[in-house]
Amino acid sequence: TALKLGMIPADGIGKEVLPAAQRVLEALGSSIPKTTFIPLQAGWEEFNRNGKALPDETVKILKEECDGAMFGSVSSPSHKVAGYSSPIVALRKHLDLYANVRPVSSVSIPNQKSYHQCDMVIVRENTECLYIKKEEISTNPDGSKKAIAYRQITSNASSRIGKMAFEIALRRGAEREAARKAGKEVWWNGEPKVTIVHKSNVLSVTDGLFRESVRAVKEGTDRYNGVKMEEQLVDSMVYRMFREPEIFDVAVAPNLYGDIISDGAAALVGSLGLVPSINAGDDFVMGEPVHGSAPDIEGQNIANPIASIRSAALLLSSLGYVEPASRINAAVDTVLAEGEYLTPDLGGKSSTTDVTDAVLKRL
Amino acid sequence: TALKLGMIPADGIGKEVLPAAQRVLEALGSSIPKTTFIPLQAGWEEFNRNGKALPDETVKILKEECDGAMFGSVSSPSHKVAGYSSPIVALRKHLDLYANVRPVSSVSIPNQKSYHQCDMVIVRENTECLYIKKEEISTNPDGSKKAIAYRQITSNASSRIGKMAFEIALRRGAEREAARKAGKEVWWNGEPKVTIVHKSNVLSVTDGLFRESVRAVKEGTDRYNGVKMEEQLVDSMVYRMFREPEIFDVAVAPNLYGDIISDGAAALVGSLGLVPSINAGDDFVMGEPVHGSAPDIEGQNIANPIASIRSAALLLSSLGYVEPASRINAAVDTVLAEGEYLTPDLGGKSSTTDVTDAVLKRL
Ligand SMILES: CC(C)[C@H](C(=O)O)[C@@H](O)C(=O)O
Ligand SMILES: CC(C)[C@H](C(=O)O)[C@@H](O)C(=O)O
Numbered sequence: 001t002a003l004k005l006g007m008i009p010a011d012g013i014g015k016e017v018l019p020a021a022q023r024v025l026e027a028l029g030s031s032i033p034k035t036t037f038i039p040l041q042a043g044w045e046e047f048n049r050n051g052k053a054l055p056d057e058t059v060k061i062l063k064e065e066c067d068g069a070m071f072g073s074v075s076s077p078s079h080k081v082a083g084y085s086s087p088i089v090a091l092r093k094h095l096d097l098y099a100n101v102r103p104v105s106s107v108s109i110p111n112q113k114s115y116h117q118c119d120m121v122i123v124r125e126n127t128e129c130l131y132i133k134k135e136e137i138s139t140n141p142d143g144s145k146k147a148i149a150y151r152q153i154t155s156n157a158s159s160r161i162g163k164m165a166f167e168i169a170l171r172r173g174a175e176r177e178a179a180r181k182a183g184k185e186v187w188w189n190g191e192p193k194v195t196i197v198h199k200s201n202v203l204s205v206t207d208g209l210f211r212e213s214v215r216a217v218k219e220g221t222d223r224y225n226g227v228k229m230e231e232q233l234v235d236s237m238v239y240r241m242f243r244e245p246e247i248f249d250v251a252v253a254p255n256l257y258g259d260i261i262s263d264g265a266a267a268l269v270g271s272l273g274l275v276p277s278i279n280a281g282d283d284f285v286m287g288e289p290v291h292g293s294a295p296d297i298e299g300q301n302i303a304n305p306i307a308s309i310r311s312a313a314l315l316l317s318s319l320g321y322v323e324p325a326s327r328i329n330a331a332v333d334t335v336l337a338e339g340e341y342l343t344p345d346l347g348g349k350s351s352t353t354d355v356t357d358a359v360l361k362r363l
Numbered sequence: 364t365a366l367k368l369g370m371i372p373a374d375g376i377g378k379e380v381l382p383a384a385q386r387v388l389e390a391l392g393s394s395i396p397k398t399t400f401i402p403l404q405a406g407w408e409e410f411n412r413n414g415k416a417l418p419d420e421t422v423k424i425l426k427e428e429c430d431g432a433m434f435g436s437v438s439s440p441s442h443k444v445a446g447y448s449s450p451i452v453a454l455r456k457h458l459d460l461y462a463n464v465r466p467v468s469s470v471s472i473p474n475q476k477s478y479h480q481c482d483m484v485i486v487r488e489n490t491e492c493l494y495i496k497k498e499e500i501s502t503n504p505d506g507s508k509k510a511i512a513y514r515q516i517t518s519n520a521s522s523r524i525g526k527m528a529f530e531i532a533l534r535r536g537a538e539r540e541a542a543r544k545a546g547k548e549v550w551w552n553g554e555p556k557v558t559i560v561h562k563s564n565v566l567s568v569t570d571g572l573f574r575e576s577v578r579a580v581k582e583g584t585d586r587y588n589g590v591k592m593e594e595q596l597v598d599s600m601v602y603r604m605f606r607e608p609e610i611f612d613v614a615v616a617p618n619l620y621g622d623i624i625s626d627g628a629a630a631l632v633g634s635l636g637l638v639p640s641i642n643a644g645d646d647f648v649m650g651e652p653v654h655g656s657a658p659d660i661e662g663q664n665i666a667n668p669i670a671s672i673r674s675a676a677l678l679l680s681s682l683g684y685v686e687p688a689s690r691i692n693a694a695v696d697t698v699l700a701e702g703e704y705l706t707p708d709l710g711g712k713s714s715t716t717d718v719t720d721a722v723l724k725r726l
Pocket of ligand 1: 074086088089259290564565598
């Protein structure tokens, strides 16, 4: 079999880190099926060129031809631009990539303070909440304006993201168990745990529904008996994450809270440039570094390629190529632990290319 | 003249920290007008006693008799309880306390790591956004559920919170200037700055309106020429706050983002137990510690009273009693700097009463 991957660099440093990930995938040689990379367009720059942030062609090729995809990062205008709408939000919807899975774990880099031990996965609902982008605005007779956005939470979307979270918690528990048996050091000794993040003290109906739907996932089966379930209000979650991130295993959250806490978690491990994600549905997976398009450093070859490379590893592993994915992750960890090739976000002086070369060498 | 202050301890540790603040206010003696404290009811416990989380009587007395108030903290059920609605959210609305002003600054406590220099004020819009609590739920024929919450942003509410933020930035700039002239060390050398926090890349209509309305406050006058204006997406704001909180001066945000980032900021300075706030309108001000009701430590006399004491100082100062307010803050700073009387949240072993006594002694 052969593999076809859609590659959507989009804007800014997406155009630098996605090729880095592609080089790493190419270097895997025969340990993965022969892979074709299909370059696809989307983004703010594409909108300015051709009037569409997400060309139909891109969606069509992804759906009909690709086994998976990698997305770079998008720039967005901060004001409303007629006809423009975030292509990443649209892609998640079109391909029903209902989960955004973001593993965040602390790395040991020489000479870098690392605040806390942290090894968590944020499972972000990816299709609804305020991201349905249903908004209205009206003007009062006195010229003042009133705008409304709709925040949608459904039991179906909440259940399936809850299920995803519990499955990930189970798998992590099993992996830790296996590692322990193999004599490796595993710092988390407790049972697997899912923390439900919400704000049901204010949003008793919508977040109440999210909370109940996720709770029902565990309560409806014996399968998750070994997984603990806890809750945190989103404000308290941000507070706790910064005080004692080591207490979290898997966190599951509605879309916007998930967005916010994953950026917060990224700060804990030193840089957004390290944090990968996959947008996952039942039929399709798209890797995406958590960082943005960073126009301030675009074109300088200094963007950290690691988030993108790790996203490629996540993509591979969810396509079933677990061993080559581990090889990528091990190579990245080695590069970080050596501390010789680091981009400026990590206090280093290396270029995107240098770091990618270093990873390739250690594959 | 005499002063009448409504005292609403509400739930949990609110009942321990509010009396602490009252003791400090009482100790000011003749440096403030003769003050009467009127105990008032509200909260989850009150709801369970008398069926109303916010008795009409409480609102009436606050409106008709009081010059200001202090609020403790509320517990909330995490599920929807018929007839219950958060009394603090309702109070903010009833008294039109449209701004929640939360100063967060790092303190030097002996033997405590302090990550970063940080001295910022979060100005949180307090009346709208998802806090209008308009929510609906419907059940589909297949039994699945769909809930909608309405998020409201108006130009009027956004402008007035923007104005508040720019006024605070101006005042802080002037205070720093004065301190510098008096030979005191002031670490922030730049011009005053307001950072607008939003998510207009997704919520282009509602957050677009918030952003534009706040920007228009500066652009419509020469008064704020000396105040810089910047923007941060809320996810990026959380990230930046943890990486380099020292770059922020005043941040202004819609209600929910303000809630989240102020808890995040509290983590930066070591404890939620240190962070005060006022809920401020044009006619009324209510002090409120940022922490919650903390049922896990209720009744043990170990809650940190400092957030509440500092909230009382903020209240005094906004009622025009600036000098006694400074005395309170100075006494608190001394107690922290001595590091002898600290509650457990700060790694100490002192009780609520010990810390309060210590502050009283240094007044
Ligand atoms: C670019 C933006 C629309 C996006 C989001 O909010 O989902 C980004 O912040 C992310 O986390 O992928
Ligand atoms: C208790 C809750 C309703 C409240 C809020 O979200 O405003 C609290 O978190 C706060 O910050 O005062």
